[in-house]
Amino acid sequence: MWDCLYSMSILHVDRAGAALADGYYSVYRAAHEIDDPGPLSSSRFFRIWALIGWEDNAEAYVHVRDGVVTGGYTLELPERDNAHLALIPKLVVAPESRRQGIGSALLAHAVERARAAGRRTLVAEAAAVGGPGATFAQAHGYTAATTEVRQVLDLRTADRAAFEGARDLAARQADGYELEAWRGTAPERLHADLALLHAGMNDAPTGGLDIEDEVWDAARTGERELRLHEAGANGRAIIARHTATGAPAALTRVFFDDDGADGWGRQSDTVVLRPHRGHRLGMLLKTTNALTLLDEEPAVHRVITWNAASNTHMRAINDLLGFRPLDTWHEWQKAI
Known part of the structure; x- marks a missing residue:
């Protein structure tokens, strides 16, 4: 289905989009291997929290270049409470595709989606040291609001x-x-x-x-x-x-x-x-x-x-x- 796509796109992923969902999960796995010493989510688990959310309040997008998924993000839009917030529980770029502006393009897309939903604050999580997340967040004007220790x-x-x-x-x-x-x-x-x-x-x-x-x-x-x-x-x-x-x-x-x-x-x-x-x-x-x-x-x-x-x-x-x-x-x- 990707043959007709132009060279670069940011595309919405839903549960029916198996190829895009598989691509997003593959990028997540590859990024996790070098960025995160903690547990890897199974494909089944990932397809719930990353594609639809725990309360049907998430949407996922992937960056596609020449038919290959090179990155993706998930945006959660709380509805029962905290309706002023948008959350990014995951934003990943394939290791071989980093430092090419893909992460920045995905984040800009997420900000547009959050604003369109009437949200005023965006929150994401990333390791404080040892990975690309902290440098990326600071470069885009984000500040550390909380600190969490994993044990x-x-x-x-x-x-x-x-x-x-x-x-x-x-x-x-x-x-x-x-x-x-x-x-x-x-x-x-x-x-x-x-x-x-x-x-x-x-x-x-x-x-x-x-x-x-x-x-x-x-x-x-x-x-x-x-x-x-x-x-x-x-x-x-x-x-x-x-x-x-x-x-x-x-x-x-x-x-x-x-x-x-x-x-x-x-x-x-x-x-x-x-x-x-x-x-x-x-x-x-x-x-x-x-x-x-x-x-x-x-x-x-x-x-x-x-x-x-x-x-x-x-x-x-x-x-x-x-x-x-x-x-x-x-x-x-x-x-x-």
Whole structure:
């Protein structure tokens, strides 16, 4: 279908456009290999978050030259909240095609799309050092609004006895709470509870980001769970409940691909709601989940987590569990 195209184009990609989607994923894989020591998204996962988004609010475009995809980007346009924002979760250029203006052309296209959607702020993420992202962002007038530290726990060398000791100590301080665990996507009966817990993530440090609180309900949670299932995301999760009231108090969750081929687990939300803090629920949930991974998920070898550099409490928990620093990222922001 590309024979009739002129030599250079920026084209929209949708789920039906298999050739363009395959090209975008191939560029992402090639760029990831040299830019990012963290986990690679599977093709199935990539086609959900990069082409349509977790809430059907993303659009993807690729740069095509002489029939070959040489770069691409994804633009998210939040609708339920933060309707002033546009987000670029991914912008990549094939390694052999860099320093030819392709990244700049893609970014300019993204800015046009964001402005057309009525957005005033554009946010993207890139490694702070060690890759082309930081230099590129600064050259285009973006400033670092937040700093996040990525840490990795190697389960193959983890100290099981230390996990058990930390779990037992935390459990003694969490009297009055009970745990509920599940594998895979969350059952519908938990969607309302998860909505409350997701909303609790609004307390997480956001630095200088021009961002509003997210608004969650059971319906939104259910839609997210469906998208995760479509993306092939499996996982282990635990909720802590206040025994006397049954109210959800805390959550931790680690995702991994259905096939487990890459060996990575991806730490998602860990949150303790404000009325339930001070009972070491975060430590209890994370150590319990880590032990579950050790016992029941042998294909998961490493767990990666992201935390704001200013979130010293959660990072201290990670340090005690044996997480080690991998790299540092910024969220880059610019008024458009």
